Amino acid sequence: MSARPFLRISTPVNGLLAALGLAAVAALTTRNIGATARLSLELLLGGLWLFYVVQLADTLVLWQAADRRTPIAELLIDAAAVFVPLAAFLLVDSRDQSLFCGIWLLKPLRESTFFRLLGRVVSRAAPNLIGVTSLFGIVLFGASLIAYLIERDVQPDKFGSVPQAMWWAVVTLSTTGYGDEIPQTLAGRVLAGLVMMSGIGIFALWAGILATGFFEEVRRQDFVRNWQLVAAVPLFQKLGSAAFVEIVRALRPRVVPAGAIICRKGEAGDQMFFIVEGRVAIATSSPTPIELGPGSFFGEMALISGEPRSATVSAATEVSLLSLYSEDFQMLSSSNPEIADVIRKTADERRGVAPRH
The missing domain is CATH 1.10.287.70 (Helix Hairpins)
Known part of the structure; x- marks a missing residue:
């Protein structure tokens, strides 16, 4: 059985479980705590420890199945969460045993992207x-x-x-x-x-x-992500490196869930959209809407003519878009007239065979 399903289930609750365990540790240091309450808190810590044992086993299985490509930090945190309290139980005076469960502070960090980002920032600076x-x-x-x-x-x-x-x-x-x-x-x-x-x-x-x-660092990550998205649009694949960098900086990524409205008929439009993944549906007078898929674009008429949106466009599936605002479109038109000509030509064709959108 794959370890991954258990790890997917456990990851969102790692923070909550660690908080419960640390709250129990803090409560056990309270003086004059009743015997029943103490036993309940110790059982809670024991249950959390058993949960972490299973999680460590899952991590080890995944680590071996993935040819040891699982981040070593996750493995070390899972191991520490199990073996540090175990060593305290075996070697430390009973009064202080629960304090070693404080190692569970590390559990919420095992898959935290923020701390990886912090590590890169500190390393570079x-x-x-x-x-x-x-x-x-x-x-x-x-x-x-x-x-x-x-x-x-x-x-x-x-x-x-x-x-x-x-x-x-x-x-x-x-x-x-x-x-x-x-x-x-x-x-x-x-x-x-x-x-x-x-x-x-x-x-x-x-x-x-x-x-x-x-x-x-955030700007670098955004640039790399935008570069990959822009590279997936056929219209931009013939650009030179300098023009491509300009487009990457101008286009802004956006993910729209299935069924959401992207733009409505009659609205003033200040941006057009390029589809990276997914499909959109353009409402027309016919019963069947027009669908556009990856590599297509829409909303260009609002930038070219300045008229309101002539159709409502919704996400037929979850769709990944790149938006180009009017001021950036003007820059694109002046620096890359061949791309602007393709967009205008498509707009002229749609003006005759499909609603302007």
């Missing part, structure tokens, strides 16, 4: 992140050393050594300000102000680097 982290370390140690020299005689219990002053520097750099260690001298307070402002700048740099990295 590593040189800049290391640079800012080095700056943070320099400011941290420098502030600690200066604070020690200024405050050691005034507050020997709090600034009596560089490590003690370093705690103050960390709290101040992060602008947390617990208030447990406060400079008493004027020079110390001036230093504190400078450290606070430095911390704001350093954390802003970290945030800016990561935000830029996320933006670039």
Whole structure:
């Protein structure tokens, strides 16, 4: 029996199961919990552990059946979810055994695309992140050393050594300000102000680097996906590389579920559509609607003549579309007149044999 059906069923509920297990772990640390409640929570943890045992077995079967192409991270997380609590049960004092179920925090991450994206962002931005982290370390140690020299005689219990002053520097750099260690001298307070402002700048740099990295990675993924979609449209396959890149940037992907209306008769149209996958139905005066499939396009009349939509178009099946807005159509017409001529020629033909849409 294939492991994949079980994994498909279990993936959406991994987060919920992990949350239940962690809630049980937290509840078991409560003092004066009743014996019945404790037993119920321990049974819940045991049931979740058995569930994870089955999931690990499924992952191993799939890993072998797929010639070990299953991501190793998923296998490691599933194994840790089983063997870490088991080792705690066998080797650790009973009071703390349930705490090791905290490893289940990793279960929602086993197939998370976000954390893979985060890994790529951090990997690409590593040189800049290391640079800012080095700056943070320099400011941290420098502030600690200066604070020690200024405050050691005034507050020997709090600034009596560089490590003690370093705690103050960390709290101040992060602008947390617990208030447990406060400079008493004027020079110390001036230093504190400078450290606070430095911390704001350093954390802003970290945030800016990561935000830029996320933006670039998402844009790169969108570009690759759009490239693949555009390449599936026959009309664009003869374009040169420069023109093809322009089209990829101009066209915007859209997935429409079966039965949904894509455009309605009488509406003002500001975009046309190219079909990548699926089929659309164009309502006509005849009982049978006209259907268009992959590689076809529609909605061009609204861009060419500026008139309202002349037909209602709906998705006969789930359909993957690429939309081209009017301003991008004008760009396409000027830079690639051969494609614009094909679109206009098709529009002229439809004007005579089919409703304009």
